Amino acid sequence: xxxxxxxxxxxxxxxxxxxxxxxxxVLPLLAAVIIAAIPAARRPSEVFGGLSxxxxxxxxLTLFTISMVGLVLLPQLLGDYRELGFLRRLRTTPASAxxxxxxxxxxxxxxxxxxxxxxxxxxxxxxxxxxxxPLRYAVAVIASTAAFLALGTVLSAVIPNPKAASGVGTAxxxxxxFAAGMWYPRALFPEWLTTLxxxxxxxxxxxxxxxxxxxxxxxxxxxxxVLVCLVWAVVGVVVALRTFRWE
Numbered sequence: 001x002x003x004x005x006x007x008x009x010x011x012x013x014x015x016x017x018x019x020x021x022x023x024x025x026v027l028p029l030l031a032a033v034i035i036a037a038i039p040a041a042r043r044p045s046e047v048f049g050g051l052s053x054x055x056x057x058x059x060x061l062t063l064f065t066i067s068m069v070g071l072v073l074l075p076q077l078l079g080d081y082r083e084l085g086f087l088r089r090l091r092t093t094p095a096s097a098x099x100x101x102x103x104x105x106x107x108x109x110x111x112x113x114x115x116x117x118x119x120x121x122x123x124x125x126x127x128x129x130x131x132x133x134p135l136r137y138a139v140a141v142i143a144s145t146a147a148f149l150a151l152g153t154v155l156s157a158v159i160p161n162p163k164a165a166s167g168v169g170t171a172x173x174x175x176x177x178f179a180a181g182m183w184y185p186r187a188l189f190p191e192w193l194t195t196l197x198x199x200x201x202x203x204x205x206x207x208x209x210x211x212x213x214x215x216x217x218x219x220x221x222x223x224x225x226v227l228v229c230l231v232w233a234v235v236g237v238v239v240a241l242r243t244f245r246w247e
Contacts, residue, residue, distance in 0.1 A: 007104075008102075031061055035057055066112045066145050071170070082245070097241060109145055112145045149236075154240050176201055
């Protein structure tokens with residue numbers, strides 16, 4: 001635990017010295033503020049099933065932030081460490097790959113959860129109603145964060161070059177955005193595509209967050225979505241630990 005704690009403190013210092021990384025967090029937060037500040041975006045709309053634009057885009061912005069941190073920022077961070085020789089030097093210390101991954105995942109997970117909290121709270125300050133089921137929404141955010149960070153650790157483990165890892169991560173994120181309905185509304189998906197995308201982290205997370213916002217969905221559907229995210233999380237971490245490259 002001392003190695004993990006020391007690495008975590010180092011990760012916090014390194015992140016604070018990298019202003020460019022904050023862009024992935026600031027842009028979605030700024031978008032949430034701008035949307036909530038528009039009076040028309042705070043009124044219910046039939047196009048969004050009775051939700052306002054601000055309510056409908058809260059899960060979208062949250063999912064975008066989590067996916068970018070997990071699939072782009074995390075792989076690029078570890079790729080830079082590998083390319084600069086930091087991991088090679090770290091290998092000579094008592095710290096293990098598990099210690100490093102735990103430190104990085106703790107930091108990135110905290111960033112995702114804080115960003116999600118701010119994106120969710122900002123509309124409330126403008127009088128926009130929150131999720132019908134806040135607890136279910138929180139569970140959805142935590143489960144999806146775990147899934148996307150696990151996917152990011154796999155990319156970090158098997159792709160040595162930071163630019164390549166970032167590029168592949170962006171491509172993977174785009175597939176998850178499609179599964180979440182960012183390119184084409186999930187309501188218009190054929191049944192087979194809905195079933196398929198619900199088995200992906202993006203689709204499962206979007207379904208969980210959307211149901212929490214409206215209060216729809218049964219306990220079985222909630223459990224299934226959480227299970228999908230947790231399976232991706234566990235499998236991703238196991239694969240990352242077994243395939244992690246120091247050089």
